[in-house]
Amino acid sequence: MTIERTLSIIKPDAVAGNHIGEIYRRFETAGLEIIAARMMHLSQDQAESFYAVHRERPFFSALVNFMISGPVLVQVLEGDEAIRKNRDIMGATNPAEAAAGTIRHDLAETVDANAVHGSDAPETAREEIAFFFGDDELHSRR
Numbered sequence: 597m598t599i600e601r602t603l604s605i606i607k608p609d610a611v612a613g614n615h616i617g618e619i620y621r622r623f624e625t626a627g628l629e630i631i632a633a634r635m636m637h638l639s640q641d642q643a644e645s646f647y648a649v650h651r652e653r654p655f656f657s658a659l660v661n662f663m664i665s666g667p668v669l670v671q672v673l674e675g676d677e678a679i680r681k682n683r684d685i686m687g688a689t690n691p692a693e694a695a696a697g698t699i700r701h702d703l704a705e706t707v708d709a710n711a712v713h714g715s716d717a718p719e720t721a722r723e724e725i726a727f728f729f730g731d732d733e734l735h736s737r738r
C-alpha cells in the first residue's frame with residue numbers, strides 16, 4: 597500500500613450542475629477518503645497563483661476567469677495511490693478524449709470547463725494541499 601494525499605477541486609461548472617454528491621460518491625466508491633473540504637469562491641489572485649505554472653499558456657486568462665466564475669469545492673483525498681486513482685476517476689483533460697465512466701466524460705462538456713482538478717504528482721499534491729489547508733485541517737482517520 598502507498599497511502600497518499602491529493603488535492604481535488606470540483607470546478608464551478610460541476611458545482612453549478614449539482615454534481616457534488618455524484619463526484620463524492622465516485623471518490624468514496626474508489627476507496628478515497630475525504631479528509632478536508634471547503635466551499636469557496638476563489639479570488640482572481642488565488643486562481644492566478646494556484647495555476648501559476650500555466651501563466652505563459654494561451655488559455656491562462658480563460659482558465660482563471662472560469663475558475664472565479666462561481667463557487668468551487670476544494671477537498672483533500674487520502675488513500676492507496678490517491679494521486680493516480682483520482683486522475684483515473686477524473687479522466688483525460690479534454691472531456692472529448694476522456695474514457696467512458698470517468699467524471700470528465702460523464703459530467704463535463706469542454707476542456708475549459710472540465711468539472712474537476714486533481715494534483716498530478718506527490719510534490720504538486722503537497723504544494724496544492726498546503727495552498728488551501730493547514731495541517732490542523734486535515735482529518736485523517738488512519
Ligand code: IDP
Pocket residue numbers: 655659688689707708709710712713714716
Ligand atoms: P489537468 O487539469 O488535466 O491536470 P492541465 O494540463 O494541468 O490539465 O491544465 C489545467 C487546466 O487548464 C485544465 O484542467 C483545463 O481546464 C485547462 N486547459 C488545459 N489545456 C487547455 C486548452 O488547451 N484549452 C483550454 N483550457 C485548457
